[in-house]
Structures are given as C-alpha cells and as structure tokens.
Amino acid sequence: MFGLGTIDPNVRAIGGSQEHDLHRRAGQIRAELQQGVSKPFSDVIDVSSGDSHLTGMMPVTFVRQVIAACLCPALIHSDDLPVDVRRRAQDLLAQLDGESMGSYTDSCGAPNVQRSVAEFITRRDGGVPASPQNIFICGGSQRALALLLEILIPNDGPPYTGVLTPVPTYKTFTMLLEETGTVMVPYQLCEEQGWVLQIDELRRALRDSRGHCSPKVLYVINPGNPTGHVQTMKSIAEVIQFAAEEELFLLADEVYQDTVHGDNSEFISYKRVLFEMGGEFSETVQMASVHSASKGYMGECGLRAGYVELVNIDHTVMPFAEWLIGTKICAPVPGQVALDIMARPPQPGDASYVQYTQEVQAIQETLVHNVRRAQEVLNSLPGMSCQLPEAGIFVFPRLQFHPQVAEHAKKAGVDADLLYSRRLLEDSGVCVSPGCEYGQRDGTHHLRLCVLIPTNTLDEMLTRLTRFHLRFMAEFF
Amino acid sequence: MSENGVASRRGKVLTLDTMNPRIKRVEYAVRGPIVQRAVQIEKELKEGAKKPFTEVIKANIGDAHAMGQQPITFFRQVMALCAYPELLNSSQFPEDAKNRAKTILQSCGGGSIGAYSASQGIEYVRQDVARYIEKRDNGIPSNPDNIYLSTGASDAIVTTLKLLMCGEGMSRTGVMIPIPQYPLYSAALAELGAVQVDYYLNEERCWSLDVSELRRSLEAARKHCNPRVLCIINPGNPTGQVQSRECIEEVIRFAAQERLFLMADEVYQDNVYADGCQFHSFKKVLFEMGPQYSDTLELVSYHSTSKCYMGECGFRGGYMEVINMDAEVKAQLTKLVSVRLCPPVPGQVMMDLVANTPQPGDPSHSTFIKEKSATLNTLAERARLTEEILNTVPGIQCNPVQGAMYSFPRITIPERAVQKAKEKGQAPDMFYCMNLLEETGICVVPGSGFGQKEGTYHFRMTILPPTEKLKILLNKLKEFHLRFTQQYS
Numbered sequence: 001m002f003g004l005g006t007i008d009p010n011v012r013a014i015g016g017s018q019e020h021d022l023h024r025r026a027g028q029i030r031a032e033l034q035q036g037v038s039k040p041f042s043d044v045i046d047v048s049s050g051d052s053h054l055t056g057m058m059p060v061t062f063v064r065q066v067i068a069a070c071l072c073p074a075l076i077h078s079d080d081l082p083v084d085v086r087r088r089a090q091d092l093l094a095q096l097d098g099e100s101m102g103s104y105t106d107s108c109g110a111p112n113v114q115r116s117v118a119e120f121i122t123r124r125d126g127g128v129p130a131s132p133q134n135i136f137i138c139g140g141s142q143r144a145l146a147l148l149l150e151i152l153i154p155n156d157g158p159p160y161t162g163v164l165t166p167v168p169t170y171k172t173f174t175m176l177l178e179e180t181g182t183v184m185v186p187y188q189l190c191e192e193q194g195w196v197l198q199i200d201e202l203r204r205a206l207r208d209s210r211g212h213c214s215p216k217v218l219y220v221i222n223p224g225n226p227t228g229h230v231q232t233m234k235s236i237a238e239v240i241q242f243a244a245e246e247e248l249f250l251l252a253d254e255v256y257q258d259t260v261h262g263d264n265s266e267f268i269s270y271k272r273v274l275f276e277m278g279g280e281f282s283e284t285v286q287m288a289s290v291h292s293a294s295k296g297y298m299g300e301c302g303l304r305a306g307y308v309e310l311v312n313i314d315h316t317v318m319p320f321a322e323w324l325i326g327t328k329i330c331a332p333v334p335g336q337v338a339l340d341i342m343a344r345p346p347q348p349g350d351a352s353y354v355q356y357t358q359e360v361q362a363i364q365e366t367l368v369h370n371v372r373r374a375q376e377v378l379n380s381l382p383g384m385s386c387q388l389p390e391a392g393i394f395v396f397p398r399l400q401f402h403p404q405v406a407e408h409a410k411k412a413g414v415d416a417d418l419l420y421s422r423r424l425l426e427d428s429g430v431c432v433s434p435g436c437e438y439g440q441r442d443g444t445h446h447l448r449l450c451v452l453i454p455t456n457t458l459d460e461m462l463t464r465l466t467r468f469h470l471r472f473m474a475e476f477f
Numbered sequence: 478m479s480e481n482g483v484a485s486r487r488g489k490v491l492t493l494d495t496m497n498p499r500i501k502r503v504e505y506a507v508r509g510p511i512v513q514r515a516v517q518i519e520k521e522l523k524e525g526a527k528k529p530f531t532e533v534i535k536a537n538i539g540d541a542h543a544m545g546q547q548p549i550t551f552f553r554q555v556m557a558l559c560a561y562p563e564l565l566n567s568s569q570f571p572e573d574a575k576n577r578a579k580t581i582l583q584s585c586g587g588g589s590i591g592a593y594s595a596s597q598g599i600e601y602v603r604q605d606v607a608r609y610i611e612k613r614d615n616g617i618p619s620n621p622d623n624i625y626l627s628t629g630a631s632d633a634i635v636t637t638l639k640l641l642m643c644g645e646g647m648s649r650t651g652v653m654i655p656i657p658q659y660p661l662y663s664a665a666l667a668e669l670g671a672v673q674v675d676y677y678l679n680e681e682r683c684w685s686l687d688v689s690e691l692r693r694s695l696e697a698a699r700k701h702c703n704p705r706v707l708c709i710i711n712p713g714n715p716t717g718q719v720q721s722r723e724c725i726e727e728v729i730r731f732a733a734q735e736r737l738f739l740m741a742d743e744v745y746q747d748n749v750y751a752d753g754c755q756f757h758s759f760k761k762v763l764f765e766m767g768p769q770y771s772d773t774l775e776l777v778s779y780h781s782t783s784k785c786y787m788g789e790c791g792f793r794g795g796y797m798e799v800i801n802m803d804a805e806v807k808a809q810l811t812k813l814v815s816v817r818l819c820p821p822v823p824g825q826v827m828m829d830l831v832a833n834t835p836q837p838g839d840p841s842h843s844t845f846i847k848e849k850s851a852t853l854n855t856l857a858e859r860a861r862l863t864e865e866i867l868n869t870v871p872g873i874q875c876n877p878v879q880g881a882m883y884s885f886p887r888i889t890i891p892e893r894a895v896q897k898a899k900e901k902g903q904a905p906d907m908f909y910c911m912n913l914l915e916e917t918g919i920c921v922v923p924g925s926g927f928g929q930k931e932g933t934y935h936f937r938m939t940i941l942p943p944t945e946k947l948k949i950l951l952n953k954l955k956e957f958h959l960r961f962t963q964q965y966s
Contacts, residue, residue: 002705002738002775004805008642011813020596020815027595053589064561072557080567097543102789104540107508139628139793142818150668152490154497175816216490249490286490300591302822304628316493320500326508327664329631332821333791334560 041429052299055453109137120343162213168438183213195227228389258296262390305335393452502667530918541788598626609832614761630781633797651704657927672702684716712880747785750857794824894965
C-alpha cells in the first residue's frame with residue numbers, strides 16, 4: 001500500500017494553505033445557512049481569494065457573448081447577439097480545426113491568439129516588438145509558472161536551485177516552489193516605504209543564500225500581490241541590472257498590470273524597461289513575463305487562461321520548452337478565446353464598443369472607489385493601519401494586536417492573524433486571508449481582502465468587520 | 478573586459494546545459510516531427526506548390542472535431558447558456574437545456590463560470606459523476622469525495638504519477654506501461670524521472686494483455702527499481718483492444734498479489750465496436766470479485782470529455798476516481814491539486830453533461846440519442862472499413878479495431894528501406910511515414926513513437942476522417958505501400 005512514506009517527498013513538503021482551509025470553512029457555513037442553521041449573519045462574504053466573480057462582480061458582456069457564439073455557432077446566424085460579436089466568433093472559429101471549440105489547438109496556443117497577444121504586448125510597450133513564437137498560451141498563470149520552473153530547475157539533488165521570492169507573496173507560488181523541490185530565498189519588501197523592493201535587500205538575500213542553495217531565478221510580482229505596490233521604471237531597471245550582474249533568470253509576474261488605480265502610478269512592463277536599457281541588457285538578460293485573464297477587469301479565473309512571453313531564450317532550449325508544453329496538449333479553448341478578447345478588445349466604431357467601454361470603466365471605478373473606501377475605514381480602526389495600494393484588487397492592512405492576543409494564539413498553535421480570521425468568519429461570516437499565508441516580518445500581522453466586489457457588498461463587509469474588530473480588540477484589553 | 482566588466486562575466490542562465498535535464502528526454506510523438514512536416518506541407522500547398530495531392534489528411538491525432546465530427550447539440554446549448562446567461566431569455570434554447578444551465582450556474586461561485594471552483598472540482602459535478610459511475614457499474618457505490626475533476630485525463634494521470642514518485646536508484650518507483658502505449662505516459666515518466674517498465678501486448682492475439690508477460694516484466698524490473706504502479710489503457714491506445722472480463726480479473730488478481738497500484742485509463746469507454754466486445758470498468762470488476770480484492774486494491778480510473786461520442790478535446794475536461802487510497806495520501810493528493818487552483822470550469826461543466834445526459838421524456842432526449850448513436854455507428858463502420866481494406870494489402874496486417882479511435886497496423890518494410898532509413902538516422906517506420914506524407918499527403922504517426930517489439934514496424938492512424946475521405950486515405954495508403962515495397966525490393 002502506498003502510505004505517506006512512499007509518496008513524493010516534495011508533495012509532502014508542500015505547506016498546507018490556511019486560506020484554502022478558511023475558504024473551505026466558508027463554503028461549509030454557506031451550506032449550513034442554506035440548510036437553515038441559525039447564525040448571527042445571513043450570508044457569507046468571501047473576500048479571501050482574488051476572485052471577483054465569486055462575490056458578484058459581473059463578467060464583461062462581450063467576452064461571454066463571443067464565447068457563447070463560439071460554443072453554439074447557431075447563434076452566429078441569429079439576432080440575439082450584436083453583429084461584431086458574431087463576426088468575432090466566426091473569425092475565431094474559422095481558425096480552429098474543424099471550426100470547433102472542441103478541437104485541440106497547437107500546443108503553444110492557437111496561432112491567431114498568439115498573434116493577438118503579441119500585438120497587444122507590442123502596443124502596450126510603446127512599440128517594443130513581441131513575436132508570437134515567444135508566446136506560450138497556458139491554462140492560467142499558475143500553469144505558466146509551473147512550466148517555467150520545470151524548465152529552469154534541474155531537480156537533480158544538491159545543490160538545490162534557489163528562487164529569490166518577495167515577502168510577502170501569495171501562497172500558491174510558495175506551494176509551487178515546494179512542489180518542485182526548489183528553495184525559496186526570501187527578500188523582504190519594505191512595508192514602511194509602501195512595500196518597495198530594495199536592491200540592498202535583494203543583495204543581502206542572494207548573499208545569504210549562496211551557502212545552502214544555487215540561486216538561479218529572481219521572481220518579482222509587479223504590481224505586487226498582496227501589496228499592490230507598483231514599481232517605478234528606475235526600480236525595474238535596478239532589478240534588471242541586478243539580475244544581469246548576478247546571472248539570474250528574471251521571472252516577472254505581471255498579472256495585475258491592468259489594475260493600476262493610484263494617481264501617481266503607471267504600469268511599465270519589465271520587457272519594455274529591458275528593451276529601453278539598450279543592447280547590452282536587452283540582448284542578454286533572460287526573462288519570462290506572465291499575464292492572465294483571471295485578474296483585472298475581466299476576472300475570468302474559472303476559464304484558466306494565461307500566457308507567458310519568453311525573452312532571450314536560446315533557440316536550442318526553445319524546442320524543449322515547446323515539447324514540454326506539448327505534453328499538456330493545449331490550453332483550454334474557451335480561455336484562449338477570453339485571452340484573444342483581452343488582447344484585442346472592441347474598437348471605436350464596433351457595435352459593442354460603447355457597452356464594453358462602459359462596463360470596463362464601471363469596474364475600474366468600482367475598484368478605485370472600493371480601495372479608497374476600504375483603506376479609509378480600515379485605517380481608522382484602532383489597532384489597524386492600512387496603506388493605500390497603487391494597484392491590484394486587494395487591501396493588505398496591518399494589525400497591531402495586544403500581547404495577550406499573541407499569547408492566546410500561541411497557545412492555540414496558530415498565528416494571531418489566523419486566529420483573528422477564523423473568529424471573524426465564525427462570528428461575522430466574513431472570510432479574509434490571514435497574513436501568515438504570505439510571509440511577513442516576525443511579530444507583524446496582516447490580512448488580505450479582495451475589494452473588487454460589488455460596492456454594497458463592500459459596505460456590508462466593512463460594517464461587519466468593523467463591528468467584529470472593535471469587539472475582538474476589546475476582548476483582549 | 479568591457480567598461481563596466483559586466484558583459485564579459487555574464488552568461489545566459491538558461492542553456493541546454495543548465496536546464497532541467499529530464500526535459501531532454503521528453504518526447505510526444507503524436508505531435509512530433511512528422512506533424513511539423515505536415516503543417517509545412519499544408520503551407521506549401523496554400524502557397525500554390527505543386528504536389529501529387531491537393532490536401533493533407535491528418536490521421537495522426539485523436540481529435541474528432543478537427544476531422545469534422547459534430548458536437549452534441551444539447552451539450553453546446555447548455556454551455557452557451559452557462560457562458561452567457563442572458564440567453565436564458567432566448568426562445569432558441571429548449572427548456573431542459575435552460576434548467577440544466579440554471580442548476581449548474583447555481584453550483585458555481587457567484588453564479589459564474591468565471592469564478593474559481595474548489596480545487597477538487599465543483600461538488601455538484603462530482604455528485605453527477607459519481608452517479609454516472611454507479612449507473613455504469615451496476616449500482617456499485619461511488620463517493621463524490623473520491624472524484625477529482627481534472628484538466629483532461631492527462632492532467633489527472635500526471636498528477637497521480639507525481640504523487641507516487643519516490644526513492645532513488647534501486648528503490649526508485651517503477652511504472653509498468655503497455656507497449657505499444659500512448660506516449661503521454663513515457664513523456665510523463667521522463668519528466669518525473671520515474672523508471673519506465675515496459676510490458677508487451679500480444680500482437681498475435683489481438684493485442685491482448687498476458688499476465689505471464691506482466692510477470693516477466695515485473696520480475697526483470699525488480700532488479701533495478703521498485704516497480705509499484707501498473708498502468709492499463711482499456712480500450713487500448715493505439716491498439717484498440719477491448720479487454721475481456723476474464724483478462725481484467727487476471728490483471729486485478731496479479732496486481733493484488735504483487736501489491737501494485739493500478740491506474741486504469743478508460744477514456745475510450747464508450748468507443749466499443751466489435752461484436753462480442755464490451756467495456757467492463759476495472760472498478761466494477763474489482764468490486765464484483767469481492768471484498769478480498771475490493772477492500773484493498775488501490776485503483777485510480779480516468780475518464781475525459783475528449784473522446785467517446787462527444788470528442789470535446791478543447792475543453793480539457795476529465796476526472797479520476799480514487800479507490801482504496803490511503804487517507805493520508807489522499808489528503809496529500811487534495812493538497813497537490815490545490816497548487817493548480819482549479820480545473821477549467823467549462824471543462825467541468827462539459828464533464829457534468831457527459832455524466833448526466835438527457836433522459837427519456839426530456840425535450841432534448843431524442844436528438845441526443847440520435848446524435849450519439851450516429852457518431853458511434855459511424856466510428857464503428859470506419860473501424861471495420863479500416864481493418865478490412867488494410868488487410869487486403871500484402872505486407873500490411875491489421876488487427877481488428879475493437880474500440881478506441883485508432884488502427885495500429887503492422888507493416889513489412891523491405892530491408893533496403895530499413896538500410897536507407899538508418900543512413901538518414903531515422904527509425905524505419907518514420908522513414909516510411911515521411912515518404913507516405915510526401916507522396917500522398919497522409920499524416921500518420923510511426924509505431925516507434927508508441928513502442929513496439931524489436932524488428933517490427935507499425936504506424937498509428939485514426940479512424941476519424943469522414944468515411945469517404947477515409948476510403949480515399951486507405952486506398953492511397955494501399956497504393957503507396959505497394960509502390961514503396963516495389964521501390965525498395
């Protein structure tokens with residue numbers, strides 16, 4: 001019989017996720033409510049994951065209409081859908097084998113989708129060219145990252161490969177490192193200065209790691225998750241220079257690039273900065289950038305659609321990357337359609353343009369409003385401070401607990417912010433993600449909350465959280 | 478040394494030498510060099526190049542829709558309604574499709590297929606899958622908690638293999654796979670650094686699985702690794718063999734005796750054509766053999782939305798059912814799948830539709846039955862046609878295509894051609910298939926990509942091209958083979 005002792009030790013080593021546990025408990029409570037169990041609240045508000053549809057944000061109409069028409073081509077000839085939707089579906093289907101979403105596409109993605117994405121990147125980066133051959137369409141950014149790690153990490157035993165990883169960082173990335181037997185080399189982001197990335201800290205982390213692993217990859221998240229920090233061009237250039245000097249492969253997770261809402265911030269891609277740094281860097285620094293249809297205004301997490309753009313990868317290595325992705329056969333086709341639309345949205349003059357633009361604007365306005373409102377309310381609570389993030393769909397407030405809370409938590413064998421989160425869920429039906437999931441400086445505590453949710457849900461959530469927080473803090477005085 | 482000294486020190490991080498060496502051993506013949514050449518030829522034809530044929534006939538990949546098979550109307554209607562619920566107000570969709578879509582959407586987070594689902598898959602879907610399995614297996618209970626939805630069956634298979642990898646050198650997990658096999662298995666084993674343990678199917682006996690061969694293979698493997706897993710593909714790919722009930726019982730007895738973990742790839746379970754053949758799930762047989770086996774044998778069975786009568790490959794829908802897995806190991810499996818967040822929700826919805834089809838009395842029932850039967854009957858007809866025509870060719874021997882979607886005929890290649898192939902550095906059947914492609918535009922996959930007994934040659938072709946085109950393909954193949962044999966005699 002296969003027991004714990006005879007399975008992959010790397011799988012055993014994957015740390016359990018408290019967020020997943022809380023999310024599961026939230027689901028249980030929801031079921032209990034449906035069965036009529038009495039609770040001090042009538043519904044569960046789950047803001048623990050970066051999933052905007054979960055709490056009621058609506059999908060973008062054009063995306064769903066095109067997918068529906070591709071699924072059911074009879075719709076292409078009916079008046080139920082606008083003409084540009086029908087045309088787009090027709091074009092997309094024409095490029096699929098057998099004109100069906102049910103066929104496999106090429107392993108790296110349907111060529112027209114690769115092309116759309118390449119053109120999107122080129123436009124985004126002010127003309128810095130992107131080639132479809134360097135774009136791999138994957139089943140979500142998580143799969144893209146897994147693929148990259150698999151190519152990069154030899155896994156042959158000591159010395160183990162190290163990946164420089166920001167702290168705080170989202171949990172599933174650290175789980176991925178554990179799964180692949182890769183050593184996480186943490187570099188602390190500076191909370192006092194708005195979660196900036198400091199090169200000295202990168203240098204320190206790298207230096208300290210050299211004794212116990214072979215550091216090879218530098219993972220950056222920009223805009224940050226959970227922090228929402230947006231790197232300046234200068235900061236990006238410094239990181240690129242550092243990666244070049246230290247011969248590190250740059251892994252740039254840029255899935256929140258469409259969610260910049262800070263007044264003084266602008267998303268600039270790593271690739272663009274690399275290119276603008278000139279030949280010495282732009283022709284040698286190896287990099288992969290990851291994006292997805294899960295975040296931003298589309299929020300299509302369930303479709304599992306993402307891509308990676310490879311930069312300066314040897315032509316001798318590329319075939320292996322292609323073969324490796326070939327073993328997944330292809331990325332899900334509905335997701336590829338969503339990516340195509342993300343890369344090539346309706347244009348002025350198109351029948352759906354006005355509605356599309358209005359919907360996207362409304363989502364963006366909701367996000368801006370919610371971030372400000374959440375920051376304002378949370379920052380005003382005693383024992384809580386909340387920075388205003390520049391991007392992303394979360395707020396990441398810091399909790400200052402009375403020492404008794406820490407003691408109580410210690411006795412229960414959990415982090416104080418996990419204790420807080422569990423109590424919050426049971427008492428108020430609000431599910432958040434505890435800071436211990438993300439890594440944080442010793443003795444500090446945080447929560448992560450998704451705020452890309454309907455505004456009235458946000459208000460209700462903040463009301464419950466405020467009430468709970470004041471009660472909780474009072475309990476320990 | 479350049480001005481700042483940086484450029485001269487800097488080498489590329491990711492090179493052939495520094496990348497994961499296991500990747501170098503990964504090959505997936507179904508999309509290998511022959512397909513690349515086929516795509517090139519298609520381009521050349523489009524650009525007006527003159528060739529002895531006007532189109533490439535792709536009989537290499539088990540993709541039914543690519544070859545013109547039509548989707549099941551009801552499935553696509555429900556999917557469209559789930560994608561764009563506004564259509565619930567349209568008169569174009571039948572009531573049962575609408576009701577189904579509503580139920581499915583209620584089971585999705587926020588009522589949207591765009592929300593993440595639980596990592597193990599939407600509970601409602603797993604419940605439907607469990608009921609499907611129970612119905613299929615004469616009422617033997619299935620627990621939704623043992624069902625893991627996945628991104629196609631391939632994903633579930635690789636996840637299972639990953640879970641079971643441990644040990645080094647002599648104690649490294651060995652995985653027994655059939656030869657010939659579906660090359661996903663060898664690719665996955667290479668990726669995971671597992672030891673591949675081959676057991677040969679018996680071509681003379683219609684590709685049957687002999688326990689004596691299993692035993693031989695296992696004993697040989699024990700000398701250099703720890704063989705703990707036995708993979709079975711039933712119905713077979715590429716062989717098309719449908720295992721008899723007796724055979725399945727023998728395999729189960731063998732696995733129980735030798736304490737092997739059984740992985741049963743059953744994605745072609747509805748593709749059974751030959752008279753006298755019937756699909757028996759490993760789970761059903763296991764439980765009908767009584768608690769002596771069903772209480773202890775570790776079994777995982779796999780299914781998918783990609784094959785059978787629906788052919789919905791692009792949705793990447795699938796599941797695995799785990800039986801008798803150690804509870805702690807199962808918890809690890811649950812944790813492992815959570816690292817990928819969740820399987821694609823459209824694929825999960827498709828799996829639900831496959832598990833729970835229109836019932837008698839439902840508005841869509843008769844159309845559904847008509848479409849399903851038509852597709853399966855056509856496939857059966859093509860299976861028969863393929864075997865019949867290929868067996869008229871001297872030098873080609875084709876076992877009956879009892880099930881699945883492929884034919885794996887054995888070809889006699891003249892010695893001079895074998896030599897020519899060696900000179901080119903190609904496997905002889907690759908040389909044969911390349912010539913076939915260049916002369917006729919027919920794209921099939923050489924048997925060397927699937928594994929075969931030393932000194933034998935095969936190719937795998939699908940039975941998916943529309944019947945008229947298939948006839949053309951088979952006749953061209955016949956002509957080619959005679960020509961080729963002549964040319965190299």
